[in-house]
Amino acid sequence: MIPTSFLPNSEDSKAAIPSQADSQTLPFREPLKHLLIGSSKAVTxxxxxxxxxxxxxxGDWxxxxxxxxxxxxxxxxSRNIVVQ
Incomplete structure (x- = not known):
């Protein structure tokens, strides 16, 4: 079972997919995940x-x-970044 803290919320999912009208004026945003692994002290x-x-x-982590x-x-x- 995947912990809910690892699932994107619906707002994040919508932000990653611009409409066709927006795609002409806004750069494309793509999801990116950063994963830290180590001792609790090192990660914190x-x-x-x-x-x-x-x-x-x-609080974003x-x-x-x-x-x-x-x-x-x-x-x-999880972040949505601008891809050019």
């Missing part, structure tokens, strides 16, 4: 650093989830 530290440099807010390997956790960030 990286998430906070990415907020400090203005890339992503801490999923909760820490165990990977199944001892002492290893993961967190994911």
């Amino acid at each position: 530290s990286t998430i906070h650093y990415l907020q400090v440099i203005g890339y992503a807010d801490v 999923s909760q820490l989830l165990p990977t199944g390997n001892a002492g290893e956790f993961m967190s994911i960030l």
